[in-house]
Amino acid sequence: xxxxxxxxxxxxxxxxxxxxxxxxxxxxxxxxxxxxxxxxxxxxxxxxxxxxxxxxxxxxxxxxxxxxxxxxxxxxxxxxxxxxxxxxxxxxxxxxxxxxxxxxxxxxxxxxxxxxxxxxxxxxxxxxxxxxxxxxxxxxxxxxxxxxxxxxxxxxxxxxxxxxxxxxxxxxxxxx
Numbered sequence: 665x666x667x668x669x670x671x672x673x674x675x676x677x678x679x680x681x682x683x684x685x686x687x688x689x690x691x692x693x694x695x696x697x698x699x700x701x702x703x704x705x706x707x708x709x710x711x712x713x714x715x716x717x718x719x720x721x722x723x724x725x726x727x728x729x730x731x732x733x734x735x736x737x738x739x740x741x742x743x744x745x746x747x748x749x750x751x752x753x754x755x756x757x758x759x760x761x762x763x764x765x766x767x768x769x770x771x772x773x774x775x776x777x778x779x780x781x782x783x784x785x786x787x788x789x790x791x792x793x794x795x796x797x798x799x800x801x802x803x804x805x806x807x808x809x810x811x812x813x814x815x816x817x818x819x820x821x822x823x824x825x826x827x828x829x830x831x832x833x834x835x836x837x838x839x840x
Contacts, residue, residue: 703733703734703735703736703742703743703744703763704742704763705733705742705743705744705761705762705763705772705774706744706761706762706763706772706773706774712746712748712759713748714729714730714731714746714747714748714749715729715748715749716729717729717749717750718751718752720752721750721751721752722752724781724785724800725750725752725754725781725785726750727800728747728750728756728781728787728798728800728805729747729748729749729750730746730747730822731744731745731746731747731822731823732744732745732746732747732805732820732821732822733820733821733822733823734820734821735805735807735818735819735820736818737807737809737816737817737818738816738817738818740765740767740768741762741763741765741768741770741816742762742763742765743760743761743762743763743807743818743820744761744762744820745758745759745760745761745798745805745807745820746758746759746761747787750781754780754781754782755778755779755780756778756779756780756781756787756789757776757778758776758777758778758779758789759774759775759776759777760773760774760775760776760777760791761773761774761775762774768813775791777789777791779796785799785800786798786799787799792811793811793812794809794810794811794812794813795809795810795811796808796809798820803821803822803825804819804820804821804825805819805820805821806819807819807820
């Protein structure tokens with residue numbers, strides 16, 4: 665009897681492990697965390713300059729300029745973006761960086777790219793068969809990626825964007 669229970673428990677655990685592995689490989693759902701605090705990508709050895717947007721650049725375009733870090737496509741594949749400049753017509757000069765991610769066969773990469781911010785305030789660019797879009801939502805960069813490998817989401821933040829600790833409740837002394 666004990667052997668039968670032991671075998672049943674082992675089979676149940678094996679089934680759980682298999683289903684969680686399949687779930688981990690699935691594209692990002694809206695409930696998964698799309699940032700990874702210890703993400704790293706590619707370190708740029710060349711100096712780069714981030715240009716201050718001109719006075720003719722709309723503020724919603726200018727907000728894109730700078731470094732965005734700790735993104736993770738599908739909560740797994742680390743991604744950073746550095747936006748060097750944006751012009752008044754929405755043309756964007758950027759560096760697109762990724763960490764290596766063996767389970768998806770992805771090497772480390774850093775590519776200089778050009779994108780454009782459209783009338784809806786969305787930065788878009790494409791490379792190969794992959795389409796990307798980025799939108800600023802509540803101070804974070806919400807990212808979407810689609811192509812032959814599927815659809816993924818990520819969320820990037822500023823390097824200085826750290827969680828603010830919640831204050832501890834203050835105990836008020838009361839008279840006895």
